[in-house]
Amino acid sequence: MSEYERWEKRFSVPEYIFGEKPNAFLAKQKHLLPAGGAALSIADGEGRNGVWLAEQGLDVHAIDFSPTALKKANALARKRGVRLRTELADVIAWTYPTEAYDVIAIIFTQFMNPEERDRVFAGVRGALKPGGLLLIEGYTPKQLEYGTGGPKQVENLYTRALLERDFAGFTDMKISEYETEMDEGSAHGGMSAVIDFTARKPV
Numbered sequence: 001m002s003e004y005e006r007w008e009k010r011f012s013v014p015e016y017i018f019g020e021k022p023n024a025f026l027a028k029q030k031h032l033l034p035a036g037g038a039a040l041s042i043a044d045g046e047g048r049n050g051v052w053l054a055e056q057g058l059d060v061h062a063i064d065f066s067p068t069a070l071k072k073a074n075a076l077a078r079k080r081g082v083r084l085r086t087e088l089a090d091v092i093a094w095t096y097p098t099e100a101y102d103v104i105a106i107i108f109t110q111f112m113n114p115e116e117r118d119r120v121f122a123g124v125r126g127a128l129k130p131g132g133l134l135l136i137e138g139y140t141p142k143q144l145e146y147g148t149g150g151p152k153q154v155e156n157l158y159t160r161a162l163l164e165r166d167f168a169g170f171t172d173m174k175i176s177e178y179e180t181e182m183d184e185g186s187a188h189g190g191m192s193a194v195i196d197f198t199a200r201k202p203v
């Protein structure tokens with residue numbers, strides 16, 4: 001089964017497998033968000049994060065390759081009374097626009113191998129406006145011991161050194177690695193080893 005088929009199958013249930021509430025790390029960054037502006041949510045899935053960003057007053061562009069997930073994202077936006085611009089796209093092949101977004105969120109997108117991630121992160125560096133905010137959460141290699149979600153390929157997981165290298169020159173960089181009990185729908189539950197990253201593109 002291809003990755004595409006695997007995600008389509010996972011999302012083809014009525015419930016929101018990652019829940020309808022935003023990712024906990026993302027919600028905690030509310031104080032860093034601008035009052036308005038454009039946001040991009042990469043591999044936004046069923047829309048829990050894109051919809052929450054729209055509720056914070058941002059004009060949100062949510063991209064994902066799963067039509068089933070984006071249909072659920074649009075339904076969630078309607079239910080919550082916000083506008084979400086969804087686009088069916090392979091985030092690895094996508095043409096990232098130049099200096100278009102005030103905020104970019106990358107929440108649990110570790111389906112990318114290092115080469116693919118390099119391409120996406122280069123797109124992200126270019127797509128943020130100067131001073132724009134980057135928010136990333138993913139698993140660390142320790143997650144392989146827990147087996148409570150995420151990929152099995154260690155090279156897809158994030159370390160502090162990797163994020164510092166890939167976003168060298170960014171300002172206000174904060175990175176924290178910790179273990180936590182996740183409660184994000186039926187898909188993300190149990191003890192997990194994660195890394196949180198916030199930083200701004202230099203002006």
Ligand SMILES: C[S@@+](CC[C@H](N)C(=O)[O-])C[C@H]1O[C@@H](n2cnc3c(N)ncnc32)[C@H](O)[C@@H]1O
Nearest residue numbers: 007018043044045064065066089090091107108
């Ligand atoms: C672990 S889920 C996370 C979804 C969302 N970020 C969240 O936190 O709820 C990974 C998402 O990546 C999407 N995805 C996987 N490979 C992709 C690709 N090449 N291009 C676009 N989306 C992809 C899946 O459809 C799925 O929605």
